[in-house]
Amino acid sequence: MNILPAVLQNGISSTARHICKLPRERNAFSHIQRNPTDQKLSSRTYSRWNQPNDPDDCDKRATNHVRAKYKHLIKVLKEDAEKREMLKIKKGKERSEKAKEGKKSSLLLRKLRGKGTKQVKQGRIADRNIIFVAGLGSIGMGASREILKKGPKNLLIFGRSTKPKAMEELRRINKKSNIKFYKYDVTLPLKASKELLYKVFEEYKKIDLLINGAGLLDEHKIAETVDVNFKGTVNTTTAIMDFWDKRRGGPGGVIANLCSASAFNPIYQLPVYSASKAAVLSFTISLAKLAPLTGVTAFSFNPGITQNPLRNKCNSWLNVEPCVGKLLLIHPTQTTKQTGKSLVEVLEANRNGVIWKVDQGRLEAVKWLGQRYWDSGI
Amino acid sequence: MNILPAVLQNGISSTARHICKLPRERNAFSHIQRNPTDQKLSSRTYSRWNQPNDPDDCDKRATNHVRAKYKHLIKVLKEDAEKREMLKIKKGKERSEKAKEGKKSSLLLRKLRGKGTKQVKQGRIADRNIIFVAGLGSIGMGASREILKKGPKNLLIFGRSTKPKAMEELRRINKKSNIKFYKYDVTLPLKASKELLYKVFEEYKKIDLLINGAGLLDEHKIAETVDVNFKGTVNTTTAIMDFWDKRRGGPGGVIANLCSASAFNPIYQLPVYSASKAAVLSFTISLAKLAPLTGVTAFSFNPGITQNPLRNKCNSWLNVEPCVGKLLLIHPTQTTKQTGKSLVEVLEANRNGVIWKVDQGRLEAVKWLGQRYWDSGI
Incomplete structure (x- = not known):
């Protein structure tokens, strides 16, 4: 999916929601969704650049403006996609690391469960x-x-x-x-x-x-x-x-x-x-x-x-x-x-x-x- | 000055104000003065103890009540009086100690003043x-x-x-x-x-x-x-x-x-x-x-x-x-x-x-x- 035109057309919130299917990512963008001004930001920006006194390069300038404004978002989305790939590869490795970290408490908790302690x-x-x-x-x-x-x-x-x-x-x-x-x-x-x-x-x-x-x-x-x-x-x-x-x-x-x-x-x-x-x-x-x-x-x-x-x-x-x-x-x-x-x-x-x-x-x-x-x- | 009868008669605030002539002490009691309920506390307490169903020992009990309630105040006032005495004796000693403490900065400040730095x-x-x-x-x-x-x-x-x-x-x-x-x-x-x-x-x-x-x-x-x-x-x-x-x-x-x-x-x-x-x-x-x-x-x-x-x-x-x-x-x-x-x-x-x-x-x-x-x- 090409992010930039989507952002221009639909606004940042809906694009973000569309791209991010996972719960954590959805959560990551929830504050954008809560902000009502953001959803219409792209169209407002577009109309601002589309003033009669500056009709020539409004399309180009709007694109640049949005590109600059949402540069960080695009970067984050790309990084997240890369990260998900990396996660799949490293899954096994991470598991063993996690086990090492939580060794002491896990041992203890297992003992607890073995003795039938129930949560009250x-x-x-x-x-x-x-x-x-x-x-x-x-x-x-x-x-x-x-x-x-x-x-x-x-x-x-x-x-x-x-x-x-x-x-x-x-x-x-x-x-x-x-x-x-x-x-x-x-x-x-x-x-x-x-x-x-x-x-x-x-x-x-x-x-x-x-x-x-x-x-x-x-x-x-x-x-x-x-x-x-x-x-x-x-x-x-x-x-x-x-x-x-x-x-x-x-x-x-x-x-x-x-x-x-x-x-x-x-x-x-x-x-x-x-x-x-x-x-x-x-x-x-x-x-x-x-x-x-x-x-x-x-x-x-x-x-x-x-x-x-x-x-x-x-x-x-x-x-x-x-x-x-x-x-x-x-x-x-x-x-x-x-x-x-x-x-x-x-x-x-x-x-x-x-x-x-x-x-x-x-x-x-x-x-x-x-x-x-x-x-x-x- | 006998504190207890004075407190009983005039209330805590006015007694405190009367006793404490120095600005710091006056400040110490200012919050009592601010509290309007305190001034009439003693008379209210007195009348509470003076109920018809308990007329025998009301005087004694009221005195004890006030004595217990303002025990800390009496103690503080006594201590303050003692402290003021001690202060007079130790004045000279304290001065030299203070001088020692502030030696470095005082030296510096004297230098500053000598060079005619004015406060702006x-x-x-x-x-x-x-x-x-x-x-x-x-x-x-x-x-x-x-x-x-x-x-x-x-x-x-x-x-x-x-x-x-x-x-x-x-x-x-x-x-x-x-x-x-x-x-x-x-x-x-x-x-x-x-x-x-x-x-x-x-x-x-x-x-x-x-x-x-x-x-x-x-x-x-x-x-x-x-x-x-x-x-x-x-x-x-x-x-x-x-x-x-x-x-x-x-x-x-x-x-x-x-x-x-x-x-x-x-x-x-x-x-x-x-x-x-x-x-x-x-x-x-x-x-x-x-x-x-x-x-x-x-x-x-x-x-x-x-x-x-x-x-x-x-x-x-x-x-x-x-x-x-x-x-x-x-x-x-x-x-x-x-x-x-x-x-x-x-x-x-x-x-x-x-x-x-x-x-x-x-x-x-x-x-x-x-x-x-x-x-x-x-």
Whole structure:
């Protein structure tokens, strides 16, 4: 098929649809189809060149114009055709490569299937296996207490330092649930996260829920704040996809990311902390949109200021507000218990993509309007 | 002054205002003052306890209630009083420490003042000294070309790798402007940024504008994306505050952060990139709010998808969309020249806190509604 005349005659959208029979390609052009101006672009362009004051070479100029305008499209279509040919040849080779890549997780999944583990409805706490990445500071501790009251099968705390006293207290809350501590530093590279998760999946076979709750609030530690709050969440999430991603035969899962209300509107005295939380919020929005592909749903939980004696010691960026910790505490909005209870509520609700806010003890789903500012269209 | 009866009698706001004579403390309680319900809280609480069905110990209970409720306030006020005492004693000691801290930049600033450099209106390009942190890829190159047309005095390119050809091309555009390349890796610790800036400030005495434009788009490099896009911007900004911050006697300055329209609404196939840009946007909002204190203004520049052949090669997160680079290019929105011209326009406009968006060649200021979701109140 000759692309150029077809584009000139029918417009780009219908030509593209006609050429691309495969679902992925159809999807690739769907945004063009959605844009109503594009369909008539060629005729409009043609009539523009066909003005009475310039009648001589309008045909030639229109052709050149369209050729230049859709040069990239023609190139992409050609490349795709070539790629499909190459794919047929390399199919066998690719298969073996893929097998190598997914070796570890596939082995594990095969074991799981062999033992007859069936996929159950995700997200409820009772009798589930939960990983909670948390420092067991006041919010992490408050949340753990509330989670345990709902009776999870296994609650695996991933933390930087062992806290025997806190663990002892948690064990007393619910003696039927198994609570175990794993030493885990979210600031280490992705590989370390994968290694730990491999051990955990080997032991527990199935993990239903991952709660990313590690957080740092100290603007004198810029690199560490970014690493713990943002990179840590991304690393743990990326690592668990090896075991959960349904494209690799995984059973799917649920991710709850603990952000902060400062992700919506920064506490400007704490710009790095707020920005890192804005990043996690954005990341979670993406994760939720990817759920149909990966089988892994995600939502974010954004508490307002929670009463926490540790806050008192936190530093502001360049000391712009030496009393920032006190100012945060001076107007307490909610207790760690309230925050914990709200977290349990949203874990039980398990709604993909919801941006939860709990401020002054009130829990609500935020209608986020990011798309009104811009949409990539892909 | 006995705080508790005063709180009971007058309400928290008026008591706080009365106690706190210093401007900073007054500011600390301003959010309480703003909250109209607080002022009458004590009387309302009192009347609630004074119900006929419970007349016996209402006084005692009300006192206890208020004591518990405002425990944190009383503690803070006491601590503040103590702190003020301590401050008086330690004043001399602190001064010497401060001098040590600000030694390098103070020395430099003294030199500057000695040479009679006067503070001029910031932000215009002509005859200014500009630092542009950029890889001189297509967007960085397009922007540099447009900036040079406006005739800056010195354009200092901070880049990871030397690009003699690109530099040669830039030098040809405007022979009057001095263009110099500095090897700079934004992923290195804050200390490295400070060291380089010290050299630069020593040579040029005054820098008017910092453009943070280093960016990476490759979701197979998670750690590097976070480090270049987010941590790098924070590091360079934090480093330059040593020389610009008016609290340390600096002359102030202007920061332009190149983010992305994906900061508003993530391209979900590129979750880490989008999240890192959302972080830089949030950080810039904070910087702008801190301008009255630091003397450093800031705004963000968020381009939509810009035609860039490099895009073709970018990877999506976990390969969720193997053709993401092509999809980004298939619907080109603007050229690097358009993006560069828009950047020059916003640099000339120099409006603190404005969130600029340039999509499909159209430049506009975005009205960001983060505060409708939440406000810390401090």
